[in-house]
Amino acid sequence: MSTDGGPGPVTGAHVLAATVAALAARAPAIVAAAAAELGEVVLGLHFGDGTSSQLTAARGHLVVAEGAPRSPDVEAWFDARAMNLVFDLANRPVDEVMPHSLDVRGGREQVLAVWRTLRLLGQRASGLRAVQEVWRGYREAHPGLWGSVAAQAPEPPSPDGLRPPRGTSWTALDYLDARRPHLLPGGITDGTVADHPRVLWDGRTSRGWWEEGRVWDADLLTVMLRCRDRVAEEMDRLIPDRSPKTSLYDLMRAYPARQGKGLRPTLTVAACAAFGGRPEDAVRVAAALELFHNGFLVHDDVADESTHRRGRPTLHERHGVGLAVNAGDGLNLLAIDGVLSNLETLGLARTLGLIHEVLHMCRETVEGQAIELEWIRRGFIPRPDAAYYRMSTKKTGWYTCISPCRLGAVAAGECAPARLDALNEAFRWIGIAFQIQDDALNLLGEEELYGKEPLGDLLEGKRTVMLIHLMREAAPADRAWLEPLLGLTRAERTQEAAERILDAMHRYGSIEYALDVADRLAHRGIRRFETDLAFLPENEGKGVLRQIAHYVTTREL
Amino acid sequence: MTTRGGAAEVRLGPSGPYPSAPLTHPLDRRWLHYAFRSPDGALSVIANLSVLGASPGSGSRPQEMSILLVHDEAGWASSQFNAAVTGVPWSAFRLPDPGPRLRVGTPRGAPSVDLDLTRTGRACTSQCAPFAVDEHLRWQSEPGVRARGTLTGAGGRHAGSSLVGYHERVRGHWAWPHLGGWVFGFVNATGADAGSPAAPPPFAVVFTLIQPPHPADAPTGSVMVWRHGRLLRHFPRRTLHVGVSGRLPRDLVDTAPPLAATLGTAPTAHVPGRLRITAASGDDDLTIDVTSVTACRIVNPNELGMHGFSVHEVLGPGRVVGRVGGEDVEVEAPAVVEFAGGADVD
Numbered sequence: 001m002s003t004d005g006g007p008g009p010v011t012g013a014h015v016l017a018a019t020v021a022a023l024a025a026r027a028p029a030i031v032a033a034a035a036a037e038l039g040e041v042v043l044g045l046h047f048g049d050g051t052s053s054q055l056t057a058a059r060g061h062l063v064v065a066e067g068a069p070r071s072p073d074v075e076a077w078f079d080a081r082a083m084n085l086v087f088d089l090a091n092r093p094v095d096e097v098m099p100h101s102l103d104v105r106g107g108r109e110q111v112l113a114v115w116r117t118l119r120l121l122g123q124r125a126s127g128l129r130a131v132q133e134v135w136r137g138y139r140e141a142h143p144g145l146w147g148s149v150a151a152q153a154p155e156p157p158s159p160d161g162l163r164p165p166r167g168t169s170w171t172a173l174d175y176l177d178a179r180r181p182h183l184l185p186g187g188i189t190d191g192t193v194a195d196h197p198r199v200l201w202d203g204r205t206s207r208g209w210w211e212e213g214r215v216w217d218a219d220l221l222t223v224m225l226r227c228r229d230r231v232a233e234e235m236d237r238l239i240p241d242r243s244p245k246t247s248l249y250d251l252m253r254a255y256p257a258r259q260g261k262g263l264r265p266t267l268t269v270a271a272c273a274a275f276g277g278r279p280e281d282a283v284r285v286a287a288a289l290e291l292f293h294n295g296f297l298v299h300d301d302v303a304d305e306s307t308h309r310r311g312r313p314t315l316h317e318r319h320g321v322g323l324a325v326n327a328g329d330g331l332n333l334l335a336i337d338g339v340l341s342n343l344e345t346l347g348l349a350r351t352l353g354l355i356h357e358v359l360h361m362c363r364e365t366v367e368g369q370a371i372e373l374e375w376i377r378r379g380f381i382p383r384p385d386a387a388y389y390r391m392s393t394k395k396t397g398w399y400t401c402i403s404p405c406r407l408g409a410v411a412a413g414e415c416a417p418a419r420l421d422a423l424n425e426a427f428r429w430i431g432i433a434f435q436i437q438d439d440a441l442n443l444l445g446e447e448e449l450y451g452k453e454p455l456g457d458l459l460e461g462k463r464t465v466m467l468i469h470l471m472r473e474a475a476p477a478d479r480a481w482l483e484p485l486l487g488l489t490r491a492e493r494t495q496e497a498a499e500r501i502l503d504a505m506h507r508y509g510s511i512e513y514a515l516d517v518a519d520r521l522a523h524r525g526i527r528r529f530e531t532d533l534a535f536l537p538e539n540e541g542k543g544v545l546r547q548i549a550h551y552v553t554t555r556e557l
Numbered sequence: 558m559t560t561r562g563g564a565a566e567v568r569l570g571p572s573g574p575y576p577s578a579p580l581t582h583p584l585d586r587r588w589l590h591y592a593f594r595s596p597d598g599a600l601s602v603i604a605n606l607s608v609l610g611a612s613p614g615s616g617s618r619p620q621e622m623s624i625l626l627v628h629d630e631a632g633w634a635s636s637q638f639n640a641a642v643t644g645v646p647w648s649a650f651r652l653p654d655p656g657p658r659l660r661v662g663t664p665r666g667a668p669s670v671d672l673d674l675t676r677t678g679r680a681c682t683s684q685c686a687p688f689a690v691d692e693h694l695r696w697q698s699e700p701g702v703r704a705r706g707t708l709t710g711a712g713g714r715h716a717g718s719s720l721v722g723y724h725e726r727v728r729g730h731w732a733w734p735h736l737g738g739w740v741f742g743f744v745n746a747t748g749a750d751a752g753s754p755a756a757p758p759p760f761a762v763v764f765t766l767i768q769p770p771h772p773a774d775a776p777t778g779s780v781m782v783w784r785h786g787r788l789l790r791h792f793p794r795r796t797l798h799v800g801v802s803g804r805l806p807r808d809l810v811d812t813a814p815p816l817a818a819t820l821g822t823a824p825t826a827h828v829p830g831r832l833r834i835t836a837a838s839g840d841d842d843l844t845i846d847v848t849s850v851t852a853c854r855i856v857n858p859n860e861l862g863m864h865g866f867s868v869h870e871v872l873g874p875g876r877v878v879g880r881v882g883g884e885d886v887e888v889e890a891p892a893v894v895e896f897a898g899g900a901d902v903d
């Protein structure tokens with residue numbers, strides 16, 4: 001049995017690797033927090049089953065290398081019993097390390113850093129169902145480890161736990177503990193976070209039901225898939241089933257069918273929940289936003305002369321510019337219809353608020369597009385990164401990050417400008433960081449991750465942080481051949497020319513520089529998220545927004 | 558002797574409770590509460606007819622606020638706080654008997670109810686929850702009330718409906734943040750053993766836990782069991798354990814009155830997904846288990862702050878098992894639970 005469902009034994013090293021991998025995909029905030037605690041420390045881990053791992057932190061990631069650690073600052077030996085500390089979720093928390101079951105050696109400060117890291121991982125990761133499944137695999141493979149603890153727990157009075165507690169001294173909490181995870185009728189889970197049952201009254205001490213624990217983390221992967229699929233359903237509903245099909249409505253379905261990660265829908269739905277609204281209330285405007293986005297993409301691809309989008313030929317490549325532009329216009333029209341259809345569900349005030357937000361988003365986007373197209377037309381490349389930040393915020397920042405959040409908040413009924421504006425700075429920096437990473441992905445040649453043709457941005461002459469850095473740092477001799485190349489139109493620019501520019505970027509460290517900038521901006525955004533949005537109560541919606549903020553630092557590059 | 562609202566009165570403990578004493582302070586409150594569910598759980602009615610005291614010296618009359626919720630296959634339908642009450646509504650606590658009808662509705666027709674109510678048992682003795690300084694809530698409960706008639710909800714008109722439920726009267730003087738919150742609910746046995754439609758349910762259970770914010774040991778609570786309409790057992794607060802787990806997804810929580818949704822109402826905590834109560838005293842014990850399926854959040858204005866007092870009317874299947882007075886109790890029936898709280902002092 002293995003943690004990833006494949007063959008092979010479940011070992012301590014495998015569980016650690018699977019846990020970190022699951023967290024990087026599902027709860028980046030936990031990984032980022034743990035990486036911050038670990039800092040520069042190299043941790044060697046030796047498990048009771050004879051396996052070993054090395055754990056280090058790099059640029060917000062946790063890196064697990066299976067096998068004997070090399071020159072660790074701190075080494076920790078767990079015997080089988082001490083694994084209870086990390087992997088025990090079925091039973092009551094074990095508060096103390098059993099004698100002689102755990103040995104940690106290293107410098108005082110480093111050991112404390114390791115302790116904080118493992119404690120954070122153990123506590124925050126344990127709330128996620130996906131991680132619980134990984135750990136359950138380990139428990140089931142090594143049932144003997146849990147024997148001594150399990151024996152202390154009373155057996156449920158009956159399989160369904162409803163018989164009276166006669167003779168068992170079971171209280172309400174014991175029943176609820178035995179029934180986790182909580183399932184609603186029909187098998188619907190109540191979220192991606194498995195919180196512990198709470199006692200409201202034990203005959204002596206009271207705690208209000210409304211005093212719920214802080215929800216710091218959420219399972220981002222599952223939430224993004226759910227939001228993406230739900231919003232896709234709504235988009236499908238908004239595109240009418242009528243003629244002409246082959247020349248219009250089928251084309252309008254083409255880009256939405258090429259599903260992305262679901263970032264924007266998740267931001268909109270999560271922001272709605274974070275501001276106290278019902279997530280379902282944000283679905284329609286999220287679908288409208290996706291239609292706007294797809295309309296922009298169609299037109300953008302025509303303007304940029306792109307050949308591929310999300311791994312497949314662009315609409316104008318396949319159907320010609322005329323039909324593509326018309327389909328893009330149609331998508332924008334349906335998007336307006338989608339926003340207006342909120343009148344039935346959200347009422348006039350919130351719908352007017354949504355229209356105001358959408359208009360602002362569209363204005364920022366076309367202004368940003370105009371700035372970049374003008375730069376390309378004039379062969380202009382700005383020197384300071386700040387010029388790129390401004391253009392990027394306008395061109396993509398508003399509609400990928402800032403507006404989705406604001407629209408979600410408005411759908412929840414938030415109308416105070418100051419509270420809506422509190423979203424701007426955090427998600428502005430996160431949006432720019434995300435865009436820089438996307439641009440880097442295009443240059444790293446991972447078509448599957450990016451979806452456009454390799455080096456497509458260089459062929460288009462797109463102004464990126466990498467290009468700005470290159471032109472700022474390049475020696476005069478290199479600038480002499482770069483400038484004429486960048487002045488060419490897309491049709492004149494060849495693949496060889498693009499590869500030559502890429503080679504220069506590698507030589508001048510432009511890609512590494514851009515990734516560092518993205519990391520720095522992402523952390524700036526995360527800081528603003530925590531300070532500017534402190535007024536929002538901790539709930540799962542805010543937990544999802546936080547995970548997205550950290551997603552930028554841990555996404556696969 | 559103390560003075561409240563300019564009127565001198567002799568104080569012998571908490572004032573009230575139910576005589577027709579005037580409401581002379583904005584924090585003086587009184588209400589009649591009605592909650593019914595059909596035996597199959599498809600239809601539910603919740604109505605609250607409340608009166609708030611007038612401001613002292615203002616010369617104004619006490620403020621009447623009534624709200625009606627109807628839940629059917631199309632979901633929740635809610636009135637504003639101005640649901641129209643026609644005639645004198647039935648109450649087991651009103652003399653002379655005003656007649657059986659409860660007619661509450663909105664001008665647009667939905668939600669509305671026109672029900673004939675019949676009591677099948679007797680109310681519990683009055684209970685009182687004191688808290689803060691000189692504030693209290695006093696209530697009297699009666700489960701097993703049968704309702705028959707027409708109700709109109711989001712799914713249309715349901716004529717000839719039969720429901721069984723709960724009635725209470727409340728009187729007191731409090732500010733919402735000082736009260737804290739409560740967990741309240743009831744289950745009436747409605748299965749095959751429920752007897753004739755006019756008979757009392759074989760078993761009915763009412764539970765209450767009122768939780769002032771401090772001190773931590775101040776809650777007032779009870780679990781009460783009725784057998785064939787008579788109060789059989791009262792488990793006092795020290796014998797209870799109350800726990801919750803999970804969360805009801807926010808999509809399953811409506812907001813009422815409808816106006817609250819347009820006023821930027823602040824979010825509240827998640828409604829728990831499951832409630833479990835155990836009570837044990839001597840040879841008697843009881844376990845109550847209710848799963849939340851849907852909820853309507855009634856946002857009540859808070860006199861001391863911007864965060865309203867939210868009463869979540871939660872519907873779901875209820876199960877009760879135990880042994881009381883030497884007899885086994887086993888009930889499986891639609892339940893109503895209220896998770897109330899969330900008001901703050903600004």
